[in-house]
Amino acid sequence: MKATGERLDAEPRSRTAPAASPAPSVRVGHCWLQKHATPAAADGEFHWYPPATSGEDTALRGWIVEQLQGLAAPAVWWELSPGRLLWASLFAAIGDDGRPYRGVALSVVEGAVAAPELLAALAPVAAGPYAGQPVREHAPDGGAALGHASDGGAAPEELEAPSSDTEARALARGILRGGAHALDAPMEPTLPRRLAALWRWLPAGTRGARRGVWQETGVENRAEPDAVATLLATAWRAPKDASGRRARHAWHLTCELAQTDGCTLDEIVSRSDEAATREDLRVLLTESQRRAWEAHGGARPPSWRSLLHGFGRGWMDEGPGAPGAEAPRPALVETLAHELALRALSTLRAGGSAAAVMAEARWHALLPADRRGALWRALALCAPSLAAEPLGRAPALPFPGAASMGPAANAAPDASPYLVAKRHDALENPPHVA
Known part of the structure; x- marks a missing residue:
C-alpha cells in the first residue's frame, strides 16, 4: 500500500454513485x-x-x-x-x-x-x-x-x-x-x-x-x-462507574485543553506528564516573579501548595505598592490555572480522582476569595469541566487530612463528553465548548 496517514496524495475524484435528482444528502x-x-x-x-x-x-x-x-x-x-x-x-x-x-x-x-x-x-x-x-x-x-x-x-x-x-x-x-x-x-x-x-x-x-x-x-x-490513543480507548471501554467517569473525564479534559490552547492532543498529554514530575515550580514564573518569590520564600523551590499560597498573598505581584495591593497579573493567573488543569489531568490519567488536586487549590492553599475567584475564572476558560461547580461551598471535612471533600470540584462528564461544559452558568463569562 502507498503512503498512509493524515496527509493525502492527490487522487482522482469519483462519480461511482451518481445521485438521482433531487439528490439525497448522502x-x-x-x-x-x-x-x-x-x-x-x-x-x-x-x-x-x-x-x-x-x-x-x-x-x-x-x-x-x-x-x-x-x-x-x-x-x-x-x-x-x-x-x-x-x-x-x-x-x-x-x-x-x-x-x-x-x-x-x-x-x-x-x-x-x-x-x-x-x-x-x-x-x-x-x-x-x-x-x-x-x-x-x-x-x-x-x-x-x-x-x-x-x-x-x-x-x-x-x-x-x-x-x-x-x-x-x-x-x-x-x-x-x-x-x-x-x-x-x-x-x-x-x-x-x-x-x-x-x-x-x-x-x-x-x-x-x-x-x-x-x-x-x-x-x-x-x-x-x-x-492519546490509550486515553481514547480507555474511555471507550470504561465501565459506567466512578472509575469509568474518571477515564472519560481524562479524555474530555485533554480535548478541552487542546481546543482552548490551540495545540495537539499529544502536546497536552506531554505537558501533563511534565506537570506531574515538575520539581522546580519556579519555571512557571517570570524572572521578576522569581525574584519576588525568593524575597518571601527563599531559594528553596516552592511546593505547588506554597506557590498557590504565595499567589494568594500577592508575593509575586508585579508593580509598585505592597504585595497584594493590586489585582494579580492575568498572565500569572492563566499560568497557574493551566498548571492546575494539567495536574488534574495527570491524576485522572493515572486512574485517580482530581478532587484532591482541586481541593488543594480551593481550600488547602488558603486563597482569599477574590484570588480564588480569579483563578477559577481562568480555569473556566481553559478547562470548563474542572471549574463546573460553583465557588463558596465549604468542604465536608476539615483540611488538611480530610478523607474526602464535599461535592467534587472536578465533576466528571456524563456519556456525552461535551455536556459538562453546559453547566457553567454560575461562572462569569462562561466559555462555549461545541
Missing part, C-alpha cells in the same frame, strides 16, 4: 472487481461491475487497486476526506475456473455532510464477489442515529466495545492517525459506525483527512506507547 455506491461472472462479463477475466461510467471512475478504481498492492486478504483499505469516504474490502475467492484470486468490493460514500455521517451511512457490502446486491443506495438521513456534532453525538460506549485493550487501541489509533492496524475481524459490518462514534469524540482541530488499513495479518499493532 449517496452510497458499490462496485466489484472480480473474475466471477456478472451481467457485464462472463469470460472469467478480471472486470469491474458495474462498469465505470466516466474517465474519473476509471481513474479512481485503478488508483485504489494500486493502494491495495501487497495487502493480504481479508483487509479493508479506507480513506476519509471532506465529502467522501472510500471503503475497499479485499477478499479471497475461487474463480469459476477453480483458481484462487483476490477481488475487491468498493463502497463510495459521498455527500456534503460531516465525516461521522459519512461513516455512519455505510453498511459495507459482504466481502465477496457480486451476487445481485444493489449497486446504489440513498441514505438521506446520513448518520442521524448517532446525533449531530452540536449535541455531542453518541458516546463510544453506546456501541459494543472491543473485547481486548489491544483492539480498542488499534481502532483509536487508526481514527486518530490513520495507518495500518491489525483487527480480529476487519470485515465486521459495524466497524464504520464504531469509527463514526469515535470520530465524534475528537476535538475539531484533529478531524483532518485519514487513510488507513484494517487487516488480520501482515501487520502488527505497533508496540511503542501512544498515550
Whole structure:
C-alpha cells in the first residue's frame, strides 16, 4: 500500500454513485472487481461491475487497486476526506475456473455532510464477489442515529466495545492517525459506525483527512506507547462507574485543553506528564516573579501548595505598592490555572480522582476569595469541566487530612463528553465548548 496517514496524495475524484435528482444528502455506491461472472462479463477475466461510467471512475478504481498492492486478504483499505469516504474490502475467492484470486468490493460514500455521517451511512457490502446486491443506495438521513456534532453525538460506549485493550487501541489509533492496524475481524459490518462514534469524540482541530488499513495479518499493532490513543480507548471501554467517569473525564479534559490552547492532543498529554514530575515550580514564573518569590520564600523551590499560597498573598505581584495591593497579573493567573488543569489531568490519567488536586487549590492553599475567584475564572476558560461547580461551598471535612471533600470540584462528564461544559452558568463569562 502507498503512503498512509493524515496527509493525502492527490487522487482522482469519483462519480461511482451518481445521485438521482433531487439528490439525497448522502449517496452510497458499490462496485466489484472480480473474475466471477456478472451481467457485464462472463469470460472469467478480471472486470469491474458495474462498469465505470466516466474517465474519473476509471481513474479512481485503478488508483485504489494500486493502494491495495501487497495487502493480504481479508483487509479493508479506507480513506476519509471532506465529502467522501472510500471503503475497499479485499477478499479471497475461487474463480469459476477453480483458481484462487483476490477481488475487491468498493463502497463510495459521498455527500456534503460531516465525516461521522459519512461513516455512519455505510453498511459495507459482504466481502465477496457480486451476487445481485444493489449497486446504489440513498441514505438521506446520513448518520442521524448517532446525533449531530452540536449535541455531542453518541458516546463510544453506546456501541459494543472491543473485547481486548489491544483492539480498542488499534481502532483509536487508526481514527486518530490513520495507518495500518491489525483487527480480529476487519470485515465486521459495524466497524464504520464504531469509527463514526469515535470520530465524534475528537476535538475539531484533529478531524483532518485519514487513510488507513484494517487487516488480520501482515501487520502488527505497533508496540511503542501512544498515550492519546490509550486515553481514547480507555474511555471507550470504561465501565459506567466512578472509575469509568474518571477515564472519560481524562479524555474530555485533554480535548478541552487542546481546543482552548490551540495545540495537539499529544502536546497536552506531554505537558501533563511534565506537570506531574515538575520539581522546580519556579519555571512557571517570570524572572521578576522569581525574584519576588525568593524575597518571601527563599531559594528553596516552592511546593505547588506554597506557590498557590504565595499567589494568594500577592508575593509575586508585579508593580509598585505592597504585595497584594493590586489585582494579580492575568498572565500569572492563566499560568497557574493551566498548571492546575494539567495536574488534574495527570491524576485522572493515572486512574485517580482530581478532587484532591482541586481541593488543594480551593481550600488547602488558603486563597482569599477574590484570588480564588480569579483563578477559577481562568480555569473556566481553559478547562470548563474542572471549574463546573460553583465557588463558596465549604468542604465536608476539615483540611488538611480530610478523607474526602464535599461535592467534587472536578465533576466528571456524563456519556456525552461535551455536556459538562453546559453547566457553567454560575461562572462569569462562561466559555462555549461545541
